[in-house]
Amino acid sequence: xxxxxxxxxDVLVIEPxxxxxxxxxxxESFNQKAFDEAVGHHVDFVQDNHSRSVKxxxxxxxxxxxxxxxxLVRVVRxxxxxxxxxxxxxxxxxxxxxxxxxxxxxxxQLWVPAGFAHGFLVLSDTADFLYKTTDYYSPAHERxxxxxxxxxxxxxPDLQSDFVLSAKDQVGKRLADAEVFE
Numbered sequence: 001x002x003x004x005x006x007x008x009x010d011v012l013v014i015e016p017x018x019x020x021x022x023x024x025x026x027x028e029s030f031n032q033k034a035f036d037e038a039v040g041h042h043v044d045f046v047q048d049n050h051s052r053s054v055k056x057x058x059x060x061x062x063x064x065x066x067x068x069x070x071x072l073v074r075v076v077r078x079x080x081x082x083x084x085x086x087x088x089x090x091x092x093x094x095x096x097x098x099x100x101x102x103x104x105x106x107x108x109q110l111w112v113p114a115g116f117a118h119g120f121l122v123l124s125d126t127a128d129f130l131y132k133t134t135d136y137y138s139p140a141h142e143r144x145x146x147x148x149x150x151x152x153x154x155x156x157p158d159l160q161s162d163f164v165l166s167a168k169d170q171v172g173k174r175l176a177d178a179e180v181f182e
Contacts, residue, residue: 001014001015001016001017001028001031001034001035001038002014002015002017003015003038003039003111006084006098006100007093007096007098008084008086008093008096008097008098010086010113010115010116011084011098011110011111011112011113011116012038012039012110012111013100013108013109013110014035014038014072014108014109014110014111015106015107015108015109016028016029016107016109018107027107029074029109030072030132035072035111038111039111039113043070043134044134045072045132045133045134046133046134046135046136047132047133047135047136047137048130048131048132048133049130049131049132049133049137050128050129050130051128051129052126052127052128052129053122053126053127053129054122054125054126054164055122055123055124055125055126055159056121056122056159056161056162056163056164057121057122057163057164057165058119058120058121058122058147058156058163058164058165058169059119059120059166059169060083060117060118060119060120060144060145060147060169061083061085061117061118061119061144061145061146061147061172062117062118062119062142062143062144063087063116063117063118063142063143063145064135064137064138064141064142064143065141065143065179065181066138066141067135067136067138067141068114068115068135068181069114069133069134069135069137070111070112070113070114070133070134070135071111071112071118071131071132071133071134072109072110072111072112072131072132073102073109073110073112073118073120073129073130073131074102074107074108074109074110074129074130074131075102075103075104075127075128075129075130076104076128076129076130077104077126077127077128078103078104078122078123078124078125078126078127078128079101079102079103079104079105079122079123079124079127080101080102080103080120080121080122080123080124080127080129081099081100081101081120081121081123081156081157082099082100082101082102082110082118082119082120083097083098083099083118083119083120083121083154084097084098084099084110084112084116084117084118085097085116085117085118085119085145085152085154085175086115086116087115087116087117087145087175087178087180087181088115088116088180088181088182089180089181089182090182091115094180095151095152095175097152097154099154099155101123102120102129103124114134114135114181115181117143117144117145119147121156121157121159121163123157123159143173143178143179144168144169144171144172144173145172145173145174145175145178146172146173146174147163147165147169147172149172149174149175151174151175151176152175
């Protein structure tokens, strides 16, 4: 496994060693020991989630203000642009974002630690998105930052159509008005 820091060093691109031949491929999608070494400390995962979305669906930017979740995310079918936004007020990268294309072809994963808002845009006809979380889902503590907040200024790809957003994501707050981490 190769772990590469992004422009926000706490967010890592994880690339497993993939062994392939004419029959297909094999790779270890998660190894606790290797992952802990990559992030520099032990991380407990408590929940695995799977979502399927169609092209143009934008999910996010989500986080939990209490019971914050670190997320190890990957795509097993299709392709997405995955985005993490630092919402730790005392961080030198507060309000900054990083993105990574994740696909069934590149097998890349993104480690998004607690303290970040997270979202993704589906680039392929459909995408199956898997993520491990470090805490349980807590609807009462879930928050959403607007995907198009000009203060964050995420560069989303132009899909030549409107993005498909949930009702919750349509009313995400601007970073200046959102509850964030200290």
